[in-house]
Amino acid sequence: MSVPALPPVAAFARLLPAADPAGTAALAARSLAGGLLPVGVMLATGALVDGVIRDLTGPAHGGTGGPGGPGGLPGLPGLLGAAGGALLALGALLLALQVAVPLLDAGVERLAHRVDVLLRDRLLTAVLTPPTIAHLEDPGLADELAMAGTVGTEKVQTPRALAALAGVAAARLLAVGAAVTLAVFAWWAPLPLIAAWTLSNVSYRQGVERLITSMEAATPGFRRARYLGEMALDGAAAKEVRLFGLGPWLAERLAAHWRAGTEQAWRRNPAQQALFAVSAAALAAAHVGVCALVALAAARGDIGLGEVTVYLQAVMGMAGFGWDPDAHYLVRLGVAPVPHTLRVAEAARGRRFALPGADRPPPGLRHGLELRAVTFGYPGADRPVLRGLDLRVPAGRSLAVVGENGCGKTTLLKLLCRFYDPGEGAVLADGTDLRDLDPAAWQRGIGAVFQDFGRYALPLRDNVAFGSPAHRADEAALARAAERAGLRDVLDGLPGGWDAVLSREFEGGVEPSGGQWQRIALARALLAVHGGARLLLLDEPTSGLDVRAEAAFYDRFLELTRGLTTVVVSHRFATVRRADHIVVLAGGRVSEQGSHAELVAAGGRYAEMFEAQAAPFREAGRA
Numbered sequence: 005m006s007v008p009a010l011p012p013v014a015a016f017a018r019l020l021p022a023a024d025p026a027g028t029a030a031l032a033a034r035s036l037a038g039g040l041l042p043v044g045v046m047l048a049t050g051a052l053v054d055g056v057i058r059d060l061t062g063p064a065h066g067g068t069g070g071p072g073g074p075g076g077l078p079g080l081p082g083l084l085g086a087a088g089g090a091l092l093a094l095g096a097l098l099l100a101l102q103v104a105v106p107l108l109d110a111g112v113e114r115l116a117h118r119v120d121v122l123l124r125d126r127l128l129t130a131v132l133t134p135p136t137i138a139h140l141e142d143p144g145l146a147d148e149l150a151m152a153g154t155v156g157t158e159k160v161q162t163p164r165a166l167a168a169l170a171g172v173a174a175a176r177l178l179a180v181g182a183a184v185t186l187a188v189f190a191w192w193a194p195l196p197l198i199a200a201w202t203l204s205n206v207s208y209r210q211g212v213e214r215l216i217t218s219m220e221a222a223t224p225g226f227r228r229a230r231y232l233g234e235m236a237l238d239g240a241a242a243k244e245v246r247l248f249g250l251g252p253w254l255a256e257r258l259a260a261h262w263r264a265g266t267e268q269a270w271r272r273n274p275a276q277q278a279l280f281a282v283s284a285a286a287l288a289a290a291h292v293g294v295c296a297l298v299a300l301a302a303a304r305g306d307i308g309l310g311e312v313t314v315y316l317q318a319v320m321g322m323a324g325f326g327w328d329p330d331a332h333y334l335v336r337l338g339v340a341p342v343p344h345t346l347r348v349a350e351a352a353r354g355r356r357f358a359l360p361g362a363d364r365p366p367p368g369l370r371h372g373l374e375l376r377a378v379t380f381g382y383p384g385a386d387r388p389v390l391r392g393l394d395l396r397v398p399a400g401r402s403l404a405v406v407g408e409n410g411c412g413k414t415t416l417l418k419l420l421c422r423f424y425d426p427g428e429g430a431v432l433a434d435g436t437d438l439r440d441l442d443p444a445a446w447q448r449g450i451g452a453v454f455q456d457f458g459r460y461a462l463p464l465r466d467n468v469a470f471g472s473p474a475h476r477a478d479e480a481a482l483a484r485a486a487e488r489a490g491l492r493d494v495l496d497g498l499p500g501g502w503d504a505v506l507s508r509e510f511e512g513g514v515e516p517s518g519g520q521w522q523r524i525a526l527a528r529a530l531l532a533v534h535g536g537a538r539l540l541l542l543d544e545p546t547s548g549l550d551v552r553a554e555a556a557f558y559d560r561f562l563e564l565t566r567g568l569t570t571v572v573v574s575h576r577f578a579t580v581r582r583a584d585h586i587v588v589l590a591g592g593r594v595s596e597q598g599s600h601a602e603l604v605a606a607g608g609r610y611a612e613m614f615e616a617q618a619a620p621f622r623e624a625g626r627a
């Protein structure tokens with residue numbers, strides 16, 4: 005089922021009651037008050053003018069002749085005079101406008117924030133829902149996500165849009181009241197004004213729609229521009245930007261992307277300009293015509309001054325049928341992201357929320373893992389990375405995967421995590437296809453250190469405890485994970501200990517070195533194991549470690565992985581050779597497998613790679 009393609013304003017309006025029923029009622033009341041009270045003000049002004057004239061001209065002219073008119077007890081209007089009654093009514097209406105509207109505005113503002121939260125929540129749920137991550141690498145989704153938060157270069161502000169919407173709704177209501185009032189003068193009098201305002205609406209609406217559509221079409225370019233802008237600010241890129249003199253290139257590319265994105269949006273549109281001119285002429289003619297008729301009727305004595313006042317105000321009030329450039333633009337801009345959010349949410353609907361809850365026990369792994377005839381290619385790629393791969397990973401044993409750059413080692417680990425599903429074949433855990441398991445529970449049962457592991461600008465405690473949030477306060481478990489990951493020295497040197505924030509971007513924060521970060525990631529994976537994970541995945545776990553730390557790691561490799569089903573990807577044979585079983589990946593399949601000794605003896609690709617790494621050390625030893 006697809007999202008019914010409601011116009012953006014309608015789609016937005018439909019969300020309001022779900023976000024905050026009371027706030028929606030406040031919005032409706034605010035619109036009613038803002039629309040109807042001014043109609044009352046308009047009528048009361050007419051009555052006031054009439055009243056003043058009657059009071060001044062006395063009973064002979066049909067007036068009350070002032071307070072306590074002739075004969076009998078005066079009523080309140082009598083006491084005050086006709087003008088006094090109208091003045092009272094006018095005062096009451098103006099007071100109501102002054103008090104009710106700001107009061108209701110508070111409710112509207114709360115509604116705006118709740119809608120914001122609702123939209124964000126839907127987006128977040130939609131993005132986190134799939135257990136796999138392929139969707140996050142889809143440029144189409146990245147564009148939708150960008151448009152769900154911004155229109156072109158403008159960040160969307162729901163509160164401003166909603167306040168503008170209340171204003172537009174009130175203006176429309178006032179316009180209806182004004183049209184009805186003017187129809188009392190002549191039933192057809194509102195018609196030319198409605199027609200002219202509608203024409204002007206069309207011309208403005210076309211312009212804004214064109215602007216928003218072209219801004220949306222330019223989103224991929226704006227995303228690139230934003231990326232370049234972030235590059236200029238990003239600490240990691242800052243070094244190379246300076247070293248390689250990339251500044252002018254960055255500035256030029258950034259400007260080019262902005263230009264390309266905005267050019268289309270602001271291009272002149274002669275058809276729209278012509279429509280705009282015609283609507284302006286129609287508006288002028290309609291106003292002059294209707295006002296002239298009102299004046300003529302007054303000159304003939306058909307209507308009094310009070311009526312003239314009311315009808316002229318009604319003519320002005322009918323502007324609410326037209327286009328308020330500021331308010332309408334704000335509304336349209338504010339609701340523009342809604343269809344994108346709904347589309348992203350719709351695409352994810354029906355799949356259960358997949359974030360593994362920390363309280364959910366990870367499943368055991370008793371027999372092991374198997375990849376059966378797995379063929380897998382990344383979405384959009386023209387060639388598969390893995391082609392009919394068969395591989396067994398016995399439970400409780402360690403498996404090392406080696407192979408040339410780009411042969412698919414990391415991809416294999418990602419399939420084991422079910423970040424992607426294979427195109428053909430299956431990944432099985434204890435004989436069950438991963439697709440038939442609860443993805444959240446499965447992922448919860450894995451401790452992993454990827455090459456691009458997370459470096460969180462948070463306290464060290466959180467950086468490690470993310471592996472098993474249930475053990476966040478378990479000092480002994482944290483200390484053991486730190487110890488086993490070789491983090492003890494790092495910890496001793498940190499001024500804040502476990503509470504030191506790992507980023508110089510925050511006051512008092514520290515910046516760990518590359519190798520220290522790697523040990524932190526390892527500690528996190530080991531804490532996950534402590535929390536019950538039964539599968540440990542290590543992707544180049546020692547690439548950032550110094551010689552001593554690396555030696556300590558592989559000395560402890562057997563201890564770290566004992567009893568655990570472990571898959572380690574590494575180019576370092578010092579680590580690889582300690583695994584129970586080793587496979588060489590080539591051409592998307594396992595090309596060789598066995599123990600280190602068996603593979604060296606076989607004299608194949610593994611032996612070649614091992615020799616290439618060992619030879620320089622042997623020669624250095626001889627020298």
Ligand SMILES: Nc1ncnc2c1ncn2[C@@H]1O[C@H](COP(=O)(O)OP(=O)(O)OP(=O)(O)O)[C@@H](O)[C@H]1O
Binds near residue numbers: 414
């Ligand atoms: N997210 C992705 N989307 C598209 N292609 C990808 C993605 N990740 C990796 N690839 C491609 O898949 C192939 C295998 O990548 P993978 O990272 O699995 O190789 P690897 O054996 O781990 O390499 P290395 O030894 O360099 O770490 C490469 O050609 C790579 O370009």
